[in-house]
Amino acid sequence: MAAFLWAGCALSREYPAFVTDALGAGQDAASPPGPVTVWDWPVPEVYVVPVGSALVLLLGHLLLMRLLSSLPPLSGGARFLVLWTTTAAAGVPPAVLWEFGRARVGEAFPAEAAGGLFLLVAFWGLFWAWVPALAGMRWPHQSSAVPLPGPALLAGLCAALALVVAVSTVSVALGTEEALNRHTARAPAAKAPGTVPVPRPGATPPPEVAPGEHDPDPAWCAPGRGDILVGAPASATGHRLLALRFVNGSEDPCVLDGYPDVAFAGKDGAEIDVEVIRGSSFTDEDPGPATVTVPVGGRALATLNWDAAARSDGAARVLHAAPYAGAPRQASPVELDLADGGEVTVTAWRLDG
Known part of the structure; x- marks a missing residue:
């Protein structure tokens, strides 16, 4: 649920710019294209990056939850806050991939990239991350049934995470560069x-x-x-x-x-x-x-x-x-x-x- 919601969060945050750009197309030939968004990325990057970043969150969330499974059982508000914080924290790695990957291609200033990262993480944590946390309250905490990850499982999760991050980062760079080229060509x-x-x-x-x-x-x-x-x-x-x-x-x-x-x-x-x-x-x-x-x-x-x-x-x-x-x-x-x-x-x- 967290992975699906992350993809929706990242895409919906850029949807207003997409709509504004689409509605403005053809109305005023002299108007400049809007800011570059994921909706401007070509195939396959427009699919690879949202799916890849959702997988990054999925693997990160899974790893965090496996580590937290060894904690003493919590209930009520404390359990909800732990789940909410964990889900919000799992959104940081894909947000870094999303924002700094584009900023590196666009050669943005670090402060500008950090500002975009903060807004995306805040948007995810405040408006989306509480949903899987609330859903997680329906499942009982059974620490004895979920052991800490062994070395093999931990290594597998880290390897899978690194692979997905690498593929997604390359896709972000390629997609952003192509989108910028399209904006240049569309400049009327x-x-x-x-x-x-x-x-x-x-x-x-x-x-x-x-x-x-x-x-x-x-x-x-x-x-x-x-x-x-x-x-x-x-x-x-x-x-x-x-x-x-x-x-x-x-x-x-x-x-x-x-x-x-x-x-x-x-x-x-x-x-x-x-x-x-x-x-x-x-x-x-x-x-x-x-x-x-x-x-x-x-x-x-x-x-x-x-x-x-x-x-x-x-x-x-x-x-x-x-x-x-x-x-x-x-x-x-x-x-x-x-x-x-x-x-x-x-x-x-x-x-x-």
């Missing part, structure tokens, strides 16, 4: 550039042309041949991700080869100091610079990733982007929690879909 191309803040007098905006030497070939995807559409920022555990899509609006295919160029400005229009790093991130494996031919009406995709931070007045409100360094930049209004001293990782262009 919100709109073409809109109104950007007018720089205040004396402010130094980013250069209109990306620094760098270039000798564009006629086949290149120059800014005049299409637009860069900026998606809505999506949230992951401790991180943010933003999709950039170059849409080929010309009458011929065009070529991209490399990384987009990006720069950021605050609400006053002044450039903010953000270090741009080219390469892989926690959500995307960087394909590396390669020749990408964008068909007529087709799209190329690149993603930006950065650590979540507290919003501030100096955060980015304008994104200046170009399809390659040395090309004219296109300004788009954004609301990001990137500020001076921040870092952002950008992947190379690849075909979208």
Whole structure:
């Protein structure tokens, strides 16, 4: 009963986010996907992780109860409290697996992962663990009939527990990574550039042309041949991700080869100091610079990733982007929690879909 209820507890805790995400899909194409939950995990991880974590609780609960069976018989409220506490304690290992497994993939801060762990354990202990404890009150305590586990049984329980934890941990990592990739792909191309803040007098905006030497070939995807559409920022555990899509609006295919160029400005229009790093991130494996031919009406995709931070007045409100360094930049209004001293990782262009 405890194992079944644990699976229900862990899944139901994330159900509101799943419903909100599902109801919002298709209503507002510019709205960002909701936070990554277990419901975003692919097959088989979406089944393996709940079942595996339930088995972790089952084995842990069994081990604890076998050890407690040697205690003197208890009755009434004392027996109920012992059963309730034991069931709640058995939920700690699968909760650690659940929360820290995802946090490790998402590179969340330890305090953030610990906060999620505390909430999950509290939710399990207060609202669910009392049910099997109450059911356990119906069975009499017979300490003489249930001996302490022998070395063989104890070793078997520990081995089974370690195996299930290992399989579940790998599944959590794989499922979370795939779910984050899906969120990146779903980050919508919100709109073409809109109104950007007018720089205040004396402010130094980013250069209109990306620094760098270039000798564009006629086949290149120059800014005049299409637009860069900026998606809505999506949230992951401790991180943010933003999709950039170059849409080929010309009458011929065009070529991209490399990384987009990006720069950021605050609400006053002044450039903010953000270090741009080219390469892989926690959500995307960087394909590396390669020749990408964008068909007529087709799209190329690149993603930006950065650590979540507290919003501030100096955060980015304008994104200046170009399809390659040395090309004219296109300004788009954004609301990001990137500020001076921040870092952002950008992947190379690849075909979208």
